[in-house]
Amino acid sequence: MKIALLGHGVVGSGVSKIIDSGRTDELDRLEVKRILVKDESEMTDPRTTLDFNDILNDPEIGLAAECMGGLEPAHTFVKKALESGKHVVTSNKKMLAVFFEELMETAEANHVTLAYEASVGGGIPWIADLTRIRRIEMPDSFRGIFNGTTNYILSGMYSEGKEFEDMLAEAQKLGYAEQDPSDDIDGMDVRYKCSITAAAAFDKWIDPEKIPVFGIRHIRKKDLDWGRSRGLVCKLIGSGKKNEDGISVLVRPVFLKENDTFAGILQNYNAIESISATLGKAVFIGQGAGSLPTAHAVVQDMIDIVTHTHRFAAEKTRAAGTVNTEPAVWYIRTSCPEAFTAVTAEKTGEDTILTKAVSMDELLPAVRACEDPALFLAEVAE
Amino acid sequence: MKIALLGHGVVGSGVSKIIDSGRTDELDRLEVKRILVKDESEMTDPRTTLDFNDILNDPEIGLAAECMGGLEPAHTFVKKALESGKHVVTSNKKMLAVFFEELMETAEANHVTLAYEASVGGGIPWIADLTRIRRIEMPDSFRGIFNGTTNYILSGMYSEGKEFEDMLAEAQKLGYAEQDPSDDIDGMDVRYKCSITAAAAFDKWIDPEKIPVFGIRHIRKKDLDWGRSRGLVCKLIGSGKKNEDGISVLVRPVFLKENDTFAGILQNYNAIESISATLGKAVFIGQGAGSLPTAHAVVQDMIDIVTHTHRFAAEKTRAAGTVNTEPAVWYIRTSCPEAFTAVTAEKTGEDTILTKAVSMDELLPAVRACEDPALFLAEVAE
Structure with missing residues (x-):
């Protein structure tokens, strides 16, 4: 099958490298015909073009891999490719999470596949194995360290005793964090991945905006020290669960017990589990x-398509929102602890409290009332 | 597809339960028609039979799942089923490892599939993901905690400070260990799984008898205490690696560093990695x-076959043996340490030594010369 790459940055250049140097029967069935690049400086390969129409209007190209990132023009290009009868593989979690419903419908209407293994968990065969489990049963829950940048920061803060700003600067220096790291440290990246995972796991599409999210921008060394004194390690966790009233999906730091498998996930590794x-x-x-x-x-998705082994999951329906009613204890550091008086179980410091067991849905009104832009909140494992 | 179960014990009864209560499109395509059982006491289901010929001679049955265990009659039944044009799925690592070459050739000659996902790592999608990786590249190495019984024993000895015999008795009481636990504690079970994994990973079939194996039968609390004093945790590890001269495959206890992901694998869990x-x-x-x-x-393999998505790996060739030339430091406790004088780097106790960095192939002659039936040997991670 002749394919086109949309974007030739970090991911796209890896895709052409794998296919061009491939030595398996499956890779022999893929050929990169065109590569869409941003500007003339990237036109180092005879297959490159600056014009998406060179790809869209080429009937020989049966598959386009979108590795551009960002919402536009990625979204428009993917939609047009699907409408013109080309399969699409994407690694772009933000674009996919936001336009999931529309793009899946477009793919179905045009009898082509939109595959997205690379959008969640990078190299971890997460969506593939989740879809495989779905042939037998729907998972009850999932949970994961979905973001390597924040895991690198949290691991370093914990093991080296550094402050957040120092570890962030180190991650930026190593290329693990962007110059504007907001999507990572505010948990947005994990939110997109949880929206996509919930769709694959539970057949429910949840608008990412409806998923409560707490990041690690305001975490301090002293928060980790508090955890350490209780045998707890802090990780940024995205999770989802079926419950009586709907689907719970949530992104927040969690103080995990030291013997939790996830507590030992170091550096920029990801870890995801299903039950x-x-x-x-x-x-x-x-x-x-x-x-x-x-x-x-990305290439695994291409092989699934070219060998006709792509697994189609059941149709998704839109969920109105998330139902986060599971009670938990929360560690909160804030300049206005009085906003949480009704749910406070223990004052652990001048500006830190532990709550009684309350759900995220019960907690959110107090968080909003508090209006503290530097609030840090984390779940505490029982 | 109508299927037959050969054996209705722990695994077989789980298979009929999953298929009979299935609620997915894929499971709807499978129907258990006959179940071969051992004796009349097991004939609690109208589909049961005591006669394998009822299955072999039924042209409606397209697939047989062998969940009997043991070498015979499992091997003969699998071979006959393949010869009569039926696909076979097996969970029997011992039988498969011993007859791998013969049975794969029989399957190929009869244009049917012999699938074995369940034979290594139980529920872990190990063979499936390994075969998926093989569509793009051959792994450089694999490593795993392949046996839950011994991991349960080692975890308990480490965390509760118990002796080997006490943890073995506990594992037997819980049903994790057999009354004759030799295959588990002597490492034979891991050896079979490594033979099968090496075939799937490297396209080389290695007779299990040719794989050096050291188990945990003679481990003592004092060995773990020595490890703990150096920040090391002992696990029974099977591993394989391509090297210049061939394939290294090895089963032995390893003192792992505490921050190794595998060091934190507790209870009867398995963990396997590929690079x-x-x-x-x-x-x-x-x-x-x-x-x-x-x-x-087992059921995932059946679904692959019925949906025509089973991945066929490349043809295997027989390797003459293993080439274990990687140097390592070894911890040895023996009544005849003098047999190891030439390779000893440090005497750590009356009957314990640490070796210089030597390979398993270099070490084996001394182990044989020593003739100590209670020798305990473990690799020490650098």
Whole structure:
């Protein structure tokens, strides 16, 4: 099958490298015909073009891999490719989470596949294994360290005793964090991935905006020290669960027990687990990002399509929102602890409290009332 | 597709439970028509039979799942089923490892599939993900905690400070260990799984008898205490690696560093990792045994076959043996330390030594010369 790459940055260049140097029967069935690049400086390969129409109007191209990132023009290009009868593979979680419903409908209407293995967990075969489990059962829950940048920061703060700003600067220096790291440290990246995972796991599409999110921008060394004194390690966790009233999906730091498998996930690794009736707990750990691991996932999707082994999951329906009613204890550091008086179980410091067991849905009104832009909140594992 | 179960014990009963209560499109395509049982006491279902010929001679049955265990009659039944044009799924690692070459050739000659996901790692999608990676590249190496029984024993000895015999008795009481636990504690079970994994990973079939194996039968609390004093945790590890001269495959206890992901794998869980050029390190953790997780894997193989999505790996060739030339430091406790004088780097106790960095192939002659039936040997991570 002749394919086109939309974007030739970190992921796209990895994809062309894997396919061009491929030595398996499956890779022999893929050929990169065109590569859409941003400007003339990137036109180092005879296959490059600056004009998307060169790809869209080429009937020989049966598949386009979108590795551009960002919402536009990625979204428009993907939609047009699907409408013109081309399969699409994407690694762009933000674009996919926001336009999931529309793009899946477009793919179905045009009898083509939109595959997105690389959009969640980079090289971890997460969506593939989740879709495989779905052939037998729907998982009860999932939970994961979905973001390598924040895991790198939290691991370093914990093991080296550094402050947040120092670890962030280090992550930026190493290329693990963007110059504007907001999407990572505010949890937005994990929110997109949880929206996509919830769709794959539970057949429910949830607007990412409806998923409560708390990041690690305001975490301090002293928060980790408090956790350490109680045998707890802090990780940024995205999770989802079926409950009586709907789907719970949530992004927040969690103080995990030291012997939790996730507590030992170091550096920029990702780890994701599902729990289902017959398989039980299954955990997947790997490189959640990076050129070649993410490109590997993009190419796996291509192989599924070209070998007609892509697994189609059931149709999704839109969920009105999330129902986060599971009670938990929360650690909160804020300049206005009085906003949480009604739910406070213990004052652990001048500006820190532990709550009684309350759900995120019960907690959110107090968080809003508090209006503290530097509030730090984390769940505490029982 | 109408299927037959050969055996209705722990795994077989899980398979019929999953298929009979299935609620997915994929499960709807499977129907258990006959179940071969051992004796009349097991004939609680109208589909049961005591006669294998009822299955072999039924042209409606397109697939047989062998969940009997043991070498015979499992091997003969599998071979006959393949010869009569039926696909076979097996969870029987011992039988498969011993007859791998013969049975794969029989399957190929009869244009049917012999699938074995459940034979290694129980519910962990290990063989499936390994075969998926193989579409892009051959792994460089694999490593795993492949046996839940010994991991349960080692975890308990480490965290509760118990002796080997006490933890073994506890594992037997809980049903994690057999009354004759030799295959588990002597490492034979891991050896079979490494033979099968090496075939799937490297296209080389290695006679299990040719794989050096050291178990944990003679481990003592004092060995773990020595490790703990150096920040090391002992696990029974099977591993394989391509090297210049061939394939290294090895089963032995390893003193791992405390921050190694595998050091934190507790209870009866399994963990397996592969390292390959573009995907990097990928780790899979889950229930390595048990009725439903293993049955889940058997049913996944059936679904691959019925949906024509089973992945065929490249043809295997027989390797003459293993080439274990990687140097390592070894911890040895023996009544005849003098047999190891030439390789000893440090005498750590009256009957314990640490070796210089030597390979397993260099060490084996001394182990044989020593003739100590209670020798305990473990690799020490650098």
